[in-house]
Amino acid sequence: MTGCAASSPTATFVLRCVAEGRDPAQVRAGDLAQETLFWVDAAAGVGEVLHQMEGHRVKHLPVIDNHRLVGIITDADQARSLDEHRLAEFVEKVYAAT
Numbered sequence: 759m760t761g762c763a764a765s766s767p768t769a770t771f772v773l774r775c776v777a778e779g780r781d782p783a784q785v786r787a788g789d790l791a792q793e794t795l796f797w798v799d800a801a802a803g804v805g806e807v808l809h810q811m812e813g814h815r816v817k818h819l820p821v822i823d824n825h826r827l828v829g830i831i832t833d834a835d836q837a838r839s840l841d842e843h844r845l846a847e848f849v850e851k852v853y854a855a856t
Contacts, residue, residue, distance in 0.1 A: 771787065771790065774790055775790070795820070796810055796814045796816055796820075797810075797819060797820040797821070798810050798819050798820070798821055798822070798831065799821075799822060799823070800823035800828055801823075804836075804839060807831055807836065808836065808848060811833070811836065811852055812848060812851040815851070815852050816852070817832060817833040817852060818830050818831070818832050818833070819831045819832075833852060836848060837849075
């Protein structure tokens with residue numbers, strides 16, 4: 759996948775479509791969406807973001823302010839803000855096989 763960030767939401771969408779034997783051009787995002795949407799308020803602290811991502815085992819978390827999407831926090835964003843020990847805990851909780 760030259761020139762494509764494999765951890766981006768778009769790349770994940772395309773990879774999931776292909777893995778399921780579907781044509782990404784024919785699949786709508788809603789067809790692949792989880793039943794429950796997890797998000798965090800723009801005023802939330804790093805601890806709340808970690809709690810949500812670890813608790814729900816999600817790698818991308820929409821940020822909402824006044825009912826509007828203002829951004830997306832990714833696992834890479836979190837990785838840059840954590841010390842080595844806390845990063846290891848985060849990775850284990852989010853990526854560990856169930």
